[in-house]
Amino acid sequence: RVPIGLTLQALKWRQWQPAAVVRGLLGLQWRQPGKSNVTSFQRRGPRASGTNDSGPRLVSIAGTRPSVRNGQLLVSTGLPALDQLLGGGLAIGTVLLIEEDKYNIYSPLLFKCFLAEGIVSGHTLLVASAKEDPANILQELPAPLLDDNSKKEFDEDVYNHKTPESNIKMKIAWRYQLLPKMEQIGPISSRFGHYYDASKRIPQELIEASNWHGFFLPEKISSTLKVEPCSLTPGYIKLLQFIQNIIYEEGFDGSNPQKKQRNVLRIGIQNLGSPLWGDDICCAENGSNSHSLTKFLYVLRGLLRTSLSACIITMPTHLIQNKAIIARVTNLSDTVIGLESFIGSERETNPLYKDYHGLIHIRQIPRLNNLICDESDVKDLAFKLKRKLFTIERLHLPPDLSDTVSRSSKQDLAESTKRLGPGCGMMAGGKKHLDF
Amino acid sequence: MFVELNNLLNTTPDRAEQGKLTLLCDAKTDGSFLVHHFLSFYLKANCKVCFVALFQSFSHYNIVGQKLGVNLTVARERGQLVFLEGLKSAVDVFFQTQEEPHPLQFLREANAENLKPLFEFVREALKPVDSGEARWTYPVLLVDDLSVLLSLGMGAVAVLDFIHYCRATVCWELKGNMVILVHDSGDVEDEENDILLNGVSHQSHLILRAEGLATGFCRDVHGQLRILWRRPLQPTAQRDQSLTYQYKIQDKSVSFFAKGMSPAVL
Numbered sequence: 001r002v003p004i005g006l007t008l009q010a011l012k013w014r015q016w017q018p019a020a021v022v023r024g025l026l027g028l029q030w031r032q033p034g035k036s037n038v039t040s041f042q043r044r045g046p047r048a049s050g051t052n053d054s055g056p057r058l059v060s061i062a063g064t065r066p067s068v069r070n071g072q073l074l075v076s077t078g079l080p081a082l083d084q085l086l087g088g089g090l091a092i093g094t095v096l097l098i099e100e101d102k103y104n105i106y107s108p109l110l111f112k113c114f115l116a117e118g119i120v121s122g123h124t125l126l127v128a129s130a131k132e133d134p135a136n137i138l139q140e141l142p143a144p145l146l147d148d149n150s151k152k153e154f155d156e157d158v159y160n161h162k163t164p165e166s167n168i169k170m171k172i173a174w175r176y177q178l179l180p181k182m183e184q185i186g187p188i189s190s191r192f193g194h195y196y197d198a199s200k201r202i203p204q205e206l207i208e209a210s211n212w213h214g215f216f217l218p219e220k221i222s223s224t225l226k227v228e229p230c231s232l233t234p235g236y237i238k239l240l241q242f243i244q245n246i247i248y249e250e251g252f253d254g255s256n257p258q259k260k261q262r263n264v265l266r267i268g269i270q271n272l273g274s275p276l277w278g279d280d281i282c283c284a285e286n287g288s289n290s291h292s293l294t295k296f297l298y299v300l301r302g303l304l305r306t307s308l309s310a311c312i313i314t315m316p317t318h319l320i321q322n323k324a325i326i327a328r329v330t331n332l333s334d335t336v337i338g339l340e341s342f343i344g345s346e347r348e349t350n351p352l353y354k355d356y357h358g359l360i361h362i363r364q365i366p367r368l369n370n371l372i373c374d375e376s377d378v379k380d381l382a383f384k385l386k387r388k389l390f391t392i393e394r395l396h397l398p399p400d401l402s403d404t405v406s407r408s409s410k411q412d413l414a415e416s417t418k419r420l421g422p423g424c425g426m427m428a429g430g431k432k433h434l435d436f
Numbered sequence: 437m438f439v440e441l442n443n444l445l446n447t448t449p450d451r452a453e454q455g456k457l458t459l460l461c462d463a464k465t466d467g468s469f470l471v472h473h474f475l476s477f478y479l480k481a482n483c484k485v486c487f488v489a490l491f492q493s494f495s496h497y498n499i500v501g502q503k504l505g506v507n508l509t510v511a512r513e514r515g516q517l518v519f520l521e522g523l524k525s526a527v528d529v530f531f532q533t534q535e536e537p538h539p540l541q542f543l544r545e546a547n548a549e550n551l552k553p554l555f556e557f558v559r560e561a562l563k564p565v566d567s568g569e570a571r572w573t574y575p576v577l578l579v580d581d582l583s584v585l586l587s588l589g590m591g592a593v594a595v596l597d598f599i600h601y602c603r604a605t606v607c608w609e610l611k612g613n614m615v616i617l618v619h620d621s622g623d624v625e626d627e628e629n630d631i632l633l634n635g636v637s638h639q640s641h642l643i644l645r646a647e648g649l650a651t652g653f654c655r656d657v658h659g660q661l662r663i664l665w666r667r668p669l670q671p672t673a674q675r676d677q678s679l680t681y682q683y684k685i686q687d688k689s690v691s692f693f694a695k696g697m698s699p700a701v702l
Binding site for chain 2: 070231240241244291294295298299301302303305306323324326327328331332367368369370371372375377379
């Protein structure tokens, strides 16, 4: 593809030009208007601090879409079924808290889908963990299931990136030779929400092409701490400073006029609250630092509200001794989801749940810029991890195919339905099985 | 401001009582619609409002306020509204050392004793300005919500002291009103929160309690509101008056109806 006589006038109509050509010349981030589902008009959620440009902002960030309810900017969680249950996606500026399942088998998968979605959409990632090196976490991300069209485009992009375009001296539009070449490939797909194959690993090129920052606690904590003692554990203080640094340095909060960032920062924090972070709420009922985690969440939410970022946190709430802290943590987070797997419990052999691997409870959905929120009517949700895909479905009773109508089997089922997850926010107070 | 709620409470912005403490409490549901109601109510009543908003950002309250007919940005510029945005201030306090005492100074300290800087902020915001003409009718302090202070490391007693100081200044000295939101933890045994809730309930003149339905989630009835009028300082020979309504929240208003009389059921 050779550039042909591009003048400034012609560049204004760049949607008529082959995207790769424009990209190569101007060093722009890849954006293919007309094919993406993202609307070009974006009423930016007020969560992002305003940059000083007046007038309508016609820029759309890849991998985001405005909510139908209040125009707020949403990002995908990596699971389209979960996006639908949360009212379209995760709002930028909010925290998604995942209460881990008992043996921490399925919550890392949700965590990784979130990060993988960020890579596919071209977002910047910040991965924080006290247990695993973030580089290793990224190696284990699931591969996206791209449909044929976007896969072809990706291959094309990789090819174009490798051709020696820099060797072609521009004869007509020679001024553009001086502009810097773009480094990134850009977002792989501009669709919102992708499916991931849990059995395959994400291709190495995608990870290398993405922009990510890692926070591995054992590395960071060795340096001396020069902050005033407040009741946060040192690990949390370091993490907050790291996050704030990235947000400020890369311009996600709009405060740095030189770095106008048009991208989203996805923050993932794994196993927050576990003893590996130095916190003792999982060990003792009335520890010395019982306010550490809640203070951390509050300051984190303050950071998120003033920047273009979204955060996912997995927390082993089943280990927290003091139940009041769980209630406080839930109140301080925006969206809260609980995973309950059947492994090791009596439900594993229960015929009611034979098709599923666990239950998923949507405990809280935030009301942002609105009096109401998009709660789904379906409260009994179950998930299963098939060979490739992680799916969330409405839990339904299997058909009763027994030959005799035995009273005992019906009673078992009734017992199990009684213990089905309570609704989001409002819980059935009575213990009586309500017969409808 | 929800007109139906005004009717239930038998008030209008013009003739609201002064010197009253209203407690908003929510159990198993979200009672923030009451905060938006009182914020727009007092702004329309031309009061000087000090809003300690610890839970959400300014733009959230502003956007909902616009649905209810008040513009917080304009009110702030006019001087009618003094807004303490908890989330933003927490980030400022945490990452930068402040020269003068900040209302949320306790975030930096390991064992903060009291909420004195916060009280000083409130007193400074609501003190009457001697400009000659009386621009605002009476001062109002709005707090959303108090349980956040417990999560941030303050003890229940320190928070109760803060409320006491505010009540003495705002309700008694300046003849203004106070509206406070406290979460009720319910089954979860949060001792500090229970102490706080009981302490404030005993001092309040009006308690609005938003509860989730006992039967669980319902699309058409979002919850139940219990209204309790109290007389905290007078010996009550008669019972305090109490009313219960169910409500459904819509986009710009909330509709109230008697128990079991939801339009969806009838």
